[in-house]
Amino acid sequence: MSHDTRPRGGFGMLMRSLLIQGAWNYRTMLGSGFAFALLPALKRLYGNDPNALARAIERHSEHFNAHPYLAPIALGAIARLESDQVDVETIRRFRTAVRGPLGGLGDTLVWATWLPLVAVCSLVLYWFGVPGWGVVLAFVLVYNVGHLGLRVWGLWLGLDAGRDVGARLTAVDLGSWARRLQGPLVIGLGVLCGAVLSAPGGLSSIGPAWSALAAVAFVLGLVGGHRAWRPAAMATVGAIAFIGLWGILS
Amino acid sequence: MSVVLYRVDERLIHGQVVIGWGHELRPDRYVVVDDEIAGSAWEQELYALGAPEADAVFATVKDARAHLDEWSRDHVRTVVLTRTIGSMRALLDGLGQGRAINLGGLHAGPERTRVLDYLHLTADDREDLGALAAQGVEVFARDLPEAPSVDLDTVLSA
Numbered sequence: 452m453s454h455d456t457r458p459r460g461g462f463g464m465l466m467r468s469l470l471i472q473g474a475w476n477y478r479t480m481l482g483s484g485f486a487f488a489l490l491p492a493l494k495r496l497y498g499n500d501p502n503a504l505a506r507a508i509e510r511h512s513e514h515f516n517a518h519p520y521l522a523p524i525a526l527g528a529i530a531r532l533e534s535d536q537v538d539v540e541t542i543r544r545f546r547t548a549v550r551g552p553l554g555g556l557g558d559t560l561v562w563a564t565w566l567p568l569v570a571v572c573s574l575v576l577y578w579f580g581v582p583g584w585g586v587v588l589a590f591v592l593v594y595n596v597g598h599l600g601l602r603v604w605g606l607w608l609g610l611d612a613g614r615d616v617g618a619r620l621t622a623v624d625l626g627s628w629a630r631r632l633q634g635p636l637v638i639g640l641g642v643l644c645g646a647v648l649s650a651p652g653g654l655s656s657i658g659p660a661w662s663a664l665a666a667v668a669f670v671l672g673l674v675g676g677h678r679a680w681r682p683a684a685m686a687t688v689g690a691i692a693f694i695g696l697w698g699i700l701s
Numbered sequence: 702m703s704v705v706l707y708r709v710d711e712r713l714i715h716g717q718v719v720i721g722w723g724h725e726l727r728p729d730r731y732v733v734v735d736d737e738i739a740g741s742a743w744e745q746e747l748y749a750l751g752a753p754e755a756d757a758v759f760a761t762v763k764d765a766r767a768h769l770d771e772w773s774r775d776h777v778r779t780v781v782l783t784r785t786i787g788s789m790r791a792l793l794d795g796l797g798q799g800r801a802i803n804l805g806g807l808h809a810g811p812e813r814t815r816v817l818d819y820l821h822l823t824a825d826d827r828e829d830l831g832a833l834a835a836q837g838v839e840v841f842a843r844d845l846p847e848a849p850s851v852d853l854d855t856v857l858s859a
Contacts (some may be wrong), residue, residue, distance in 0.1 A: 478809070514808060544737075544744065551715030552750035558716070617746025626753050 458534035458610060461527070463491030465606050468523045479514045481522060486511040488522075492530035510539065517550045518557020520601045525549045527609020528616045535613065545614060552617070556625045561601070564629045564636060569594045571639040578646035578653070644669070664694070704773050706780045709789050710805035713738075713782050714751035717805065721845040723755075728780045730756045732772065734765040734792050735784055762791045769796055786822070790829040797838035804842040804856070816859040817851065819844045827857055 471484035486493075486508050493511070497504035517525055528549065532542050573590040577583065612619045648654050654662045668691050676684065705726045710718060714731050722728075731752050738744045739761040749757040756777075760768065765781075769792070772779050783789045789802055806819050813821035820842050822830075830840050830853060840853040 545747075547712070548744050548747040551712055552747055554716050555719060555751055614743045615746075617743055617750060620750055621746060 458492050458495070458530045460491035460495050460530065461606060461610060464488055464526050464530065465523065465602060467491065468519075468526060468602060468606070471522050472519050479512060480516040481519070482512045482515045485515045485522070485526070488526055489530060492526075492533060496533055507533070510543070511546075513543075513546075515546060515550055517553035518561060520561055520598055521553040521557040521605055523602045523606035524609040524616055524620075525553060527606040527611075528613050529609075531610050531613035537614070541614075549616065552620065556620070560625050560629045561598075564632045565597050566594070568632055568636040568639065569597070571636060571643055575639060575643050575646060578643065578650050664691070703776055704769075704779045704781055704800075707789065707793070707800060707802040708780065708782050708805050709784075709786050709802065709807065710782060711784045711808065712806050713784060714748045714757060716751075717845060718780065718782065719752050719755075722780065723752075725846040726778065726780065728755055728778045730758060730777045730779045732758045732760060732765065732779055732781045733783075734760055734762055734781060734788055736761045736788075739764070762788055765792055766796065769793075786826040786829045790833055793833060793836075793838060795836070797833055797836050799837060801839035801841065802833065804840065805844055816856055817842060817844075820856070822856075830857065 467488040467490065471481055471488050474483035474487070475481065476483075489511050490508070493504060493507045497507055511529070515525075525546070529542060529546060532545060569590055572593075573586050576589060577586045581589075608619060608623075609616055646653065648662060648665075654665055671687070679687070705728055706722060708718065708722070712718075713733050713735075718731075733748060738748070739759045745757070745759050748759075751757075772781070781792075783792065786804075786807075793800060793802070804820055807813070807821050807826075808819070809815065809821050812823045813826075814823075815821050834840055834853055840856070842851040842856050843849070
């Protein structure tokens, strides 16, 4: 039996990867979703042998976890390993080793950088007078260009690199992308603070006391927020929210 | 002593270790002790990606035993990780006096019985832990620093 170097079924896997969290559970986490998304590739390889297909689905339903947007890297690489007829034990070890970095990189790049960056930029648009529906539309479009782009790129990288995705990811250095985006994120936050303070209906129109309180809270958070004892931080945020609400309602 | 944690966790370098324990212990080096991974470049690349801000070192049990004293004395804050309780015993056998090992993620599998949500042990694991404890090694189960620590007697009686 001969194989193309690049396994087929990529489009089906990409579409199914959007549902990879659909059967999330504490025991196998993304496991079932992973097997579901891999099915187009598995069917091409084991389509003539229902028993082999069933065993493959069972293997790929085992515990798996990763950031959902980066999971296509693992899907692509494993489709490639299966298609290259790599032994079951090596594939299992690959699956175990790849989940840690894909989780950590995804959290840093998406949850801690891309999502807040696009959200802050959208809020800036709002405070500069763009109507609400326009802001929501801009957020959804821009956010998903990054989101879907990451999935397509990841699947392609996995299919291309197979077992060597580690070396390829080291070369690409997703962490440095996150660091580069953090600059614009900080600038966006600064612009947002300025807009919230100075815009009509913003903080400065409520009164100087509230602006001062917001400034104090900002400085406290900047200086001590990251090392505050969690209950103390929550109590502080709660107190500020209470005072703020009381000021607005009274 | 600059080995700040000895941990058994089949996921090795991953979020719970790097974020959970890393935030608390601030290690500069992760040493993965595993005979198979020590000879597998592509696996090392993957695990090293999990700890971008620290060194990742991969060693066989034999090499790690030779370096254990050095790691304990130098000034690099080090976390030592193994995939199995068996390799942790092989690493510390006869050298473990006064050290403590942390049991983290060992998940459900054939011949393993549940002790805690994150801890499932085989009969061999229990024997290895008993042998280490008899040599003066403290054993405790704790998945994250903010979780309660469970001592060996409680682990073995489950």
